[in-house]
Amino acid sequence: MSLASFSAGNLKGDLYGGLTAAVVALPLALAFGVSSGAGAIAGLYGAIFTGFFAAVFGGTPAQVSGPTGPMTVVMAAVYTQYAAIDPVTGPAIAFTVVMLSGLFQMLLGMLRFGQYITQVPFPVISGFMSGIGIIIIMIELGPVLGHESSKSVLMALERLPDQLAAIHWPAVLLALGTLFLVSIWPARYSKIIPAPLLALCVGTLVAMGLTDPLTVDTIGEIPTGFPQWHWPVFEASLVMDMLVSALILAALGAIDSLLTSLVADNMTHTQHHSDKELTGQGLGNMVSGFFGGLPGAGATMRTVVNIRAGGQTPVSGATHAVVLLIVVLGAGSAAEYIPLAVLAGLLIKVGWDIIDWSFIRRLFSAPPFVSFLMLLVLGLTLFVDLITAVGVGVFIANMYTVRQLSEIQLKNFSVYREAESASELSAEERALLSGHQSKTLLYVLRGPVSFAAARGVRQKLVAYSDYNLLILDMTDVPLIGSSTAMVIEELIQQCQESGCELAIAGLQNPVVRTLEKLQVLSQIPENRRFANRLEALKNTVADSSLPPAMEPA
Structure with missing residues (x-):
């Protein structure tokens, strides 16, 4: 009382x-x-x-x-x-x-x-x-x-x-x-x-x-x-x-x-x-x-x-x-x-x-x-x-707030294809990226990824073609929602349909739990899950014999 x-x-x-x-x-x-x-x-x-x-x-x-x-x-x-x-x-x-x-x-x-x-x-x-x-x-x-x-x-x-x-x-x-x-x-x-x-x-x-x-x-x-x-x-x-x-x-x-x-x-x-x-x-x-x-x-x-x-x-x-x-x-x-x-x-x-x-x-x-x-x-x-x-x-x-936040989040995301543009990467990471001969996209995500921002991830990929490996670096992503997990699943399916491989790096425990609950993580082979992007770049090689990746819808 x-x-x-x-x-x-x-x-x-x-x-x-x-x-x-x-x-x-x-x-x-x-x-x-x-x-x-x-x-x-x-x-x-x-x-x-x-x-x-x-x-x-x-x-x-x-x-x-x-x-x-x-x-x-x-x-x-x-x-x-x-x-x-x-x-x-x-x-x-x-x-x-x-x-x-x-x-x-x-x-x-x-x-x-x-x-x-x-x-x-x-x-x-x-x-x-x-x-x-x-x-x-x-x-x-x-x-x-x-x-x-x-x-x-x-x-x-x-x-x-x-x-x-x-x-x-x-x-x-x-x-x-x-x-x-x-x-x-x-x-x-x-x-x-x-x-x-x-x-x-x-x-x-x-x-x-x-x-x-x-x-x-x-x-x-x-x-x-x-x-x-x-x-x-x-x-x-x-x-x-x-x-x-x-x-x-x-x-x-x-x-x-x-x-x-x-x-x-x-x-x-x-x-x-x-x-x-x-x-x-x-x-x-x-x-x-x-x-x-x-x-x-x-x-x-x-x-x-x-x-x-x-x-x-x-x-x-x-x-x-x-x-x-x-x-x-x-x-x-x-x-x-x-x-x-x-x-x-x-x-x-x-x-x-x-x-x-x-x-x-x-x-x-x-x-x-x-x-x-x-x-x-x-x-x-x-x-x-x-x-x-x-x-x-x-x-x-x-809805207005989500849109504003997603725009801010998207500005914090980075896509690297050429090592010369990857200023935030270490010298070793840039050297490894150069060895992929522009067939790899390194997509760096930061902060909590909202559903609207996850949709923006797909839209941002439309500007890129002729890549055979997509690495999602989620080292700085503390958590995601179920909607974001489903967008990641759509990316996995699109890569599979276009002959592109997808690897994921730096998953934190809250993100892993969300992906596991929605049975999304199981769709990524264990040899394509890495502790950080350095390991991902070291242990993946974009296969130039694969057909060019289709542009995401």
């Missing part, structure tokens, strides 16, 4: 950090709950259960978890999708998806995927985070104008003309006032009263002072008391859709949490445990789903507030959850007067802060590919879905 890092000497700081984080989390949890369609109480339940279990069992001591903007965007789509199919069982199915997402996150942690998730390229992260910020702003335009929120960017754009034609000005003024207050509130005063809580209280008091016909929509009745346990509900025809939705939530929650973990590391000068963090977050989401709560992740703003207030151990995250539970048990009814426009104002500020303005300012000065990738992921996030955006972005980024 993460509580092993508990320090009695920091108990005061942890308790104060947790209390401060809870004050910040309260209005945001209510806002995220309303925005998701599941209700304000679902946001509070999500903050309570993900906050507690992720703190106790997670791998980032000072992190505070709960509903976040990205997770709420996806949950809103999930809740709307299943509620539209069946208004009675749909919500239960949606929370079953939350349970499954938690299970998938736990599996990611147990399978040690945490170390890979944070390796998503920066332009991809920038694109989908900015996309999420814009989505939050767009779907909250409705409540700002005094109408219901939209469920997608396209829906928000379609509704906007009609909403602008029927603006409800009290709602607009409340939303703008909230946005203005949270934007200008000095940071030094936030230690006394956080800006979101102040805006929530002021906005609610102002709304309560309004009289007909200027009244605005409010949250409405909120259940009080301890949440009820809900068993999972499955619909046979929807199982595949449920699994896909759960995977999307799990993947996004993992990325969201681990990015926040990096922020916490930088502030506390510690190192989080990625796999343990995923396990704790997964457990929190699974429990949250059982109690009808929203899915959550590591929340950057709440984590930063917690650390600055003195929180250092999981006690602070657990305290934040307990404080919110006390609010639900005793003061939930007071929240029913909170105007939806005020919550919309808070969420628009959240969306604005999520957008990666730092990168956007560099968009036109950044390398063209980087800017293209960021904009592509941004567009896919807005108009398709988050997982497609991240998947396509990572795939394209990896």
Whole structure:
């Protein structure tokens, strides 16, 4: 358990950090709950259960978890999708998806995927985070104008003309006032009263002072008391859709949490445990789903507030959850007067802060590919879905990186035919190469050979013909992948078909193991395997009576 890092000497700081984080989390949890369609109480339940279990069992001591903007965007789509199919069982199915997402996150942690998730390229992260910020702003335009929120960017754009034609000005003024207050509130005063809580209280008091016909929509009745346990509900025809939705939530929650973990590391000068963090977050989401709560992740703003207030151990995250539970048990009814426009104002500020303005300012000065990738992921996030955006972005980024690395690797490879050009060879090696009378190609490979670089090896050989012996010097190759091994097999087969011999020198143990596992090494006779290129040149002679080698395809 993460509580092993508990320090009695920091108990005061942890308790104060947790209390401060809870004050910040309260209005945001209510806002995220309303925005998701599941209700304000679902946001509070999500903050309570993900906050507690992720703190106790997670791998980032000072992190505070709960509903976040990205997770709420996806949950809103999930809740709307299943509620539209069946208004009675749909919500239960949606929370079953939350349970499954938690299970998938736990599996990611147990399978040690945490170390890979944070390796998503920066332009991809920038694109989908900015996309999420814009989505939050767009779907909250409705409540700002005094109408219901939209469920997608396209829906928000379609509704906007009609909403602008029927603006409800009290709602607009409340939303703008909230946005203005949270934007200008000095940071030094936030230690006394956080800006979101102040805006929530002021906005609610102002709304309560309004009289007909200027009244605005409010949250409405909120259940009080301890949440009820809900068993999972499955619909046979929807199982595949449920699994896909759960995977999307799990993947996004993992990325969201681990990015926040990096922020916490930088502030506390510690190192989080990625796999343990995923396990704790997964457990929190699974429990949250059982109690009808929203899915959550590591929340950057709440984590930063917690650390600055003195929180250092999981006690602070657990305290934040307990404080919110006390609010639900005793003061939930007071929240029913909170105007939806005020919550919309808070969420628009959240969306604005999520957008990666730092990168956007560099968009036109950044390398063209980087800017293209960021904009592509941004567009896919807005108009398709988050997982497609991240998947396509990572795939394209990896292909681009592989191409660049293969070009660098190919430049480090050398092909020698004439001894005069072989400056890196010793005098003895050059003399032996001269004795082969230009019938031998010595191909020197260096560094890890990727699949793309191995393909380049074949292409580089196209420029040479009339050779009867090919020596592959792999002395400086520490490892190869299975794809590279298969390319070597293709070279062996091409040499056999063209009457050319192939010898190989300097194989290191990791390379030998890969070639043996794929049964490639056995295709090279033992008398054509050498410890180094000197031995290879000494013990092979290009037979001039053989027909000229065919150019590799």
